Amino acid sequence: MTNRILKIGFLGAGKMAQALSKGFIKSGLLSSQHLIASAHPSDEASLKAFRDDLKAEAVTQNQLVVEKSEIIFISTKPNVVKTVLHDVKALSSGKLFISIAMGTTLDEIQKILAHDSRIIRVMPNIPATVLESCSVFVRGKNATDDDANIVQKLLKSIGTCEELTTESLMDVCTGLSGSGPAYVFLLIESLADGGVKCGLPRDLAYRLAAQTVLGSGKLVIDSNIHPAILKDNVMSPLGSTAYGVHYLEKNNFRNTIIGAVEAATNRCREISGISK
Numbered sequence: 416m417t418n419r420i421l422k423i424g425f426l427g428a429g430k431m432a433q434a435l436s437k438g439f440i441k442s443g444l445l446s447s448q449h450l451i452a453s454a455h456p457s458d459e460a461s462l463k464a465f466r467d468d469l470k471a472e473a474v475t476q477n478q479l480v481v482e483k484s485e486i487i488f489i490s491t492k493p494n495v496v497k498t499v500l501h502d503v504k505a506l507s508s509g510k511l512f513i514s515i516a517m518g519t520t521l522d523e524i525q526k527i528l529a530h531d532s533r534i535i536r537v538m539p540n541i542p543a544t545v546l547e548s549c550s551v552f553v554r555g556k557n558a559t560d561d562d563a564n565i566v567q568k569l570l571k572s573i574g575t576c577e578e579l580t581t582e583s584l585m586d587v588c589t590g591l592s593g594s595g596p597a598y599v600f601l602l603i604e605s606l607a608d609g610g611v612k613c614g615l616p617r618d619l620a621y622r623l624a625a626q627t628v629l630g631s632g633k634l635v636i637d638s639n640i641h642p643a644i645l646k647d648n649v650m651s652p653l654g655s656t657a658y659g660v661h662y663l664e665k666n667n668f669r670n671t672i673i674g675a676v677e678a679a680t681n682r683c684r685e686i687s688g689i690s691k
């Protein structure tokens with residue numbers, strides 16, 4: 416009997432594989448020796464990130480990741496998922512695959528992998544690095560309660576995690592929380608630019624903008640008070656906030672954000688082929 420450590424593998428060692436790995440290590444749930452990831456030989460930055468920064472194993476063959484792991488994240492861009500799955504299908508029997516690929520359906524993955532492989536689709540987001548991710552997941556047909564519990568344990572170690580009752584909600588979750596950090600980073604940048612325009616030093620403006628977003632999100636979650644009431648609490652008669660909010664409303668702020676989530680969702684639906 417060997418004493419080899421069973422690993423959690425990543426097919427694709429890019430930004431999201433790194434964010435999840437950093438989170439798992441930071442949370443204390445896993446250590447570097449439990450992780451292995453694959454990348455192209457030319458992708459020196461990703462190989463280096465796993466080897467030098469995370470002190471984990473990084474290889475250039477996808478097969479090695481699946482050979483050494485019981486649980487494997489599919490973490491390439493959607494357009495290469497099928498190629499990667501074909502690389503490893505002969506080794507996939509009895510293993511648990513967790514796909515984070517946008518718009519790639521459980522059916523598409525199951526059709527390529529061994530009939531007794533188990534698959535769970537997850538949509539996490541990039542704040543995994545700082546243990547503030549929010550994830551949703553949906554089970555494939557072979558996935559067991561134990562598999563769902565493992566996924567919950569992994570994802571809850573880096574933030575929140577909720578199970579979806581239907582795969583058709585995956586695309587809208589991608590449009591909202593998967594892509595959402597990018598919208599929020601734009602908001603932070605814009606708030607800071609506004610501060611700079613009105614005279615604030617740039618570094619102070621970023622700190623105030625980011626903490627304002629963090630604190631407001633925390634207040635919504637911790638207080639469980641409707642955001643409209645929280646907004647009313649900030650707005651005094653004849654005060655500055657009323658003027659700021661009026662400017663946003665005149666310039667279609669809410670319409671713009673709703674449209675962004677819808678546009679991103681539609682893009683995912685275009686790829687997944689799943690309609691509402």
Ligand SMILES: NC(=O)C1=CN([C@@H]2O[C@H](COP(=O)(O)OP(=O)(O)OC[C@H]3O[C@@H](n4cnc5c(N)ncnc54)[C@H](OP(=O)(O)O)[C@@H]3O)[C@@H](O)[C@H]2O)C=CC1
Binds near residue numbers: 428430491492495
């Ligand atoms: N970024 C995010 O915030 C989120 C991303 N996701 C999902 O995560 C997945 C990965 O996204 P992200 O990390 O941003 O993308 P990245 O491009 O940063 O990572 C993907 C990695 O896969 C590598 N790769 C490409 N082809 C192969 C192959 N044949 N074998 C092994 N590795 C390969 C790429 O290398 P190379 O660059 O050399 O091609 C790249 O390093 C996507 O499917 C996305 O939908 C989900 C939630 C959030």
Ligand SMILES: O=C(O)[C@@H]1CCC=N1
Binds near residue numbers: 517589593594
């Ligand atoms: O933009 C993308 O394709 C991925 C999906 C969620 C976040 N990034």
